[in-house]
Amino acid sequence: MAIRTGTMNFFLKFTLYLYTYLSLVSAFSPPDHYLINCGSADPVATDPYRRIFKGDSVSDHLVSEPLIDPYTTRFLLKTLEPTICENLPVIKEFIVPVDSEKLKITFVPLDNSKFAVVNAIEVISAPRDLVTDLALYVDSEKNEQISGLLKNGLETVHRVNVGGFKVTPFNDSLWRTWVTDDKYLKSSDVPEKILFGGRINYQLGGASREVGPDNVYNTARVIRSSNETIPNTNITWVFEVEKGYRYMIRMHFCDIASVATGMLYLNVYVNDNLAYENLDLSYITNRLLASPFYADFVVDEENSGILTVSVGPSNASLPHAVDAILNGIEVLKINNSMGSFDGEVCTEFVLRSWRRGNAGVLVPLVAVIFLLLIASVFLQRRRNWFGDSVAWSRLRVDVSEVNLKYGNQFSSGKA
Structure with a gap:
């Protein structure tokens, strides 16, 4: 576990420095x-x-x-x-x-x-710091840093404001919606909600307002010990997803509950696997409270169609302190090897198949219309020639030019 913690600390610090290079100090104004x-x-x-x-x-x-x-x-x-x-x-x-x-x-x-x-x-246009190329891949056997996220597409599946109210596009600089977390909670006891009335300290290099708005970072759910005993419990959220894809899980943290730095240590779990042990938000945010940070984890979902996210106390947690916190969760589907979010075929194959399939529909459609036109001509001329007679008459084959043009309107797709 010590090796895993040390590696993750380096990864988070490196990511923070990378954000410093990418972050914008001014308000985001999309070029497109x-x-x-x-x-x-x-x-x-x-x-x-x-x-x-x-x-x-x-x-x-x-x-x-x-x-x-x-x-x-x-x-x-x-x-x-x-x-x-x-x-x-x-x-x-x-x-x-x-x-x-x-x-x-x-x-x-x-x-x-x-x-x-x-x-x-x-x-x-998305801000440059909205998605970075690095994430931590988590499964039951190992955790390892991976790259290449910027080469893939992402589809938003769930976006949750933990412990807070619904955030509408009017309150998000990228016009996103963040729903409440109540229906995703698995915990038997309802975890404590907190609301922060102070200023969120966005740092150059940390999460920007485009990554997460104030209304996400100023609310949270926490585990707090009120005596010498550290609670032996986790807060868990459960999300339904489509099987057979990789997912990026983004967890938003902002210590708005501690009375001082250096007092909050927690464990982070993804699909019941330990994703990070002894997460020290003070270390990540350079010992500044109410400073937002997020971490990206990638998982494979092959069988259950369920993803779980949990936070809880760690071995380093302190009594009379906050022992776990989480402010927001995002679950994003990563396109598969075919570049698709829905199936094992590429986009060009879908378009080609659709055109071929509709070309097959067009021929019998035109044939039916043409036959109906011939039948209508036959019936009309039969009435003109024989009145109400029921005698059989041979169908003439000289369809007029006007009727041919009328038929071509259908075959060309014009109204």
Whole structure:
């Protein structure tokens, strides 16, 4: 354990110095900031947080392929609208590396569906210190420092404000939502919540407000000993995730509970494995209270679909002191080896398969429409020639040029 602690101390110190190089002293102003109101012809629209979204119908950001069957597509959208409106909005958030001057976002129908839908898109440049390249990989056999996170995409799965209230985008400089932690708590006894009314001491090199806002760092859950006995308990949070992926777990710490530095030591566990022993926040934050810090851990989730995060007293914990603390938790899915967050195929394969599949639908669709047109011509001419007679007549093969053009409207996808 001593070797593990020493290695982790060096890792955390090195990470802190790395943050010092990357951190910005001024307020974050993203160089790229696009807010798109999809499907709108209005120049601008304002959301509840007073942000201005531009309609994609009047911008140059929308590039779409012609619909294969516009009539069927419109009918399905109208059918599903009430169901969508009755449910809460679904927000998907991704952090992706971009190595070109353009970012392309494509939506395709799922499986046999005829449409894909999106209401709004936000594209915002991330601060340089939001994700670093280093993390600690944790499993039952070993803990080791790994690199390469910046080469991967991350999908936000859970973002929790521990011990506090819900943080809305209005109170977050990156417009994120942090939910309360109550439903994730596994502990039999409800751990103590604390609220800090003082100033959060953001340091150059520590966590910035873009990493975590004040409203996350000024609340926490703690384990506290009130006598000579150190509690023999942990605080545990449980998160449901999709099996078969690696996950990055970010834990936010800020000692807003101790009366002096050098009194708080705790153990950190991920999936019941000891991720860090005797974490000394005073050492990490250069002996400054109420100074935020975060640590990133990477785990594999192959079987259970459950991730657990725990903090608790350590062998170095002191009586009459705070023995464990945690302020926030984030769980982010890491894309797999195919660059995907959903399945074992790459994006280009999905797009190619979708185009091939819809090309197969187009041919019989046009054939059916063409046959219906021929049948309608036959019936009309039959009425003209024979009135109400039921005698059989041979079908003429000379379909008019007007009807051919009408049929081509369907085959070309034009309304």
